[in-house]
């Protein structure tokens with residue numbers, strides 16, 4: 001590992017600060033940057049020169065009505081830089097190359113047919129193909145979303161469903177590409193890339209899928225822990241009449257009643273069939289789904305009250321497939337159970353999310369705007 005000395009760190013921080021200003025302001029003159037920072041003219045001139053040479057920043061001429069020679073303004077060189085997004089899920093592996101504005105330049109996907117494939121080899125192969133299409137563009141980083149528990153700081157996968165990646169350090173495995181890598185659990189990635197649209201401080205994102213997972217953003221930051229934060233599937237539901245044994249060793253966990261796998265077992269039908277029967281109005285299936293809504297809402301209402309959540313965001317295959325009626329029943333249950341002084345603003349649904357686009361956008365956000373949070377880690381290396 002390269003040892004970063006304090007003058008180096010100061011230089012990196014100054015450079016990042018300049019980049020943040022240029023990215024936020026779109027077009028800006030050097031003199032304005034000088035006014036906005038504590039840096040000297042000479043420092044700004046030197047660091048901007050480096051950024052120009054690296055192809056991250058370009059000089060632009062702005063229309064100026066004053067006579068005489070106008071100074072060159074600075075802006076981000078959008079045509080010259082890009083970011084990569086990667087989705088590693090039980091169903092598919094997708095890799096995409098995006099420009100700074102989120103437009104897709106190139107993508108490759110692999111649909112998983114069995115659990116014996118080497119996921120890491122497929123990820124590397126798709127990444128190499130997509131990266132080769134970046135040609136001379138500078139790649140800011142690779143953002144990876146993975147279904148499973150992952151230590152984002154070290155890059156090690158702790159537990160990964162049927163992906164066969166348990167114990168593997170993705171950051172070390174991809175080091176040979178020479179591009180900074182940022183890896184997050186899939187639910188965390190969705191929660192963290194839902195910022196900005198509403199300026200919310202406290203919210204929870206729940207994924208209802210073959211399993212159940214959640215992510216909490218509190219006071220504007222994702223709640224992190226090395227173990228079970230967000231394991232919403234393993235909260236206990238005491239109103240279950242005959243609690244079933246869960247994989248975690250306990251009985252009566254939410255996931256044993258409300259996940260797709262649990263509903264498949266209970267109805268003895270495939271996912272597609274129980275969704276079809278639900279839509280046709282089968283009373284038995286309707287009852288089961290009604291209980292699913294109730295089981296989800298029981299702990300959820302307490303979490304909303306305890307943490308004064310402003311929103312709950314629902315996503316996942318179950319939410320997409322069952323649609324409005326299912327969502328409305330959850331909405332109704334929450335609305336009637338909350339007290340009048342709650343900050344809660346309502347339920348939001350995320351359907352058909354473009355995960356690789358979100359991963360790439362997160363890289364851009366992290367590179368230009370979130371660098372103070374990541375000192376010593378991704379992506380201060382510029």
Ligand SMILES: [Zn+2]
Pocket residue numbers: 233234246247248249250253
């Ligand atoms: Zn459990």
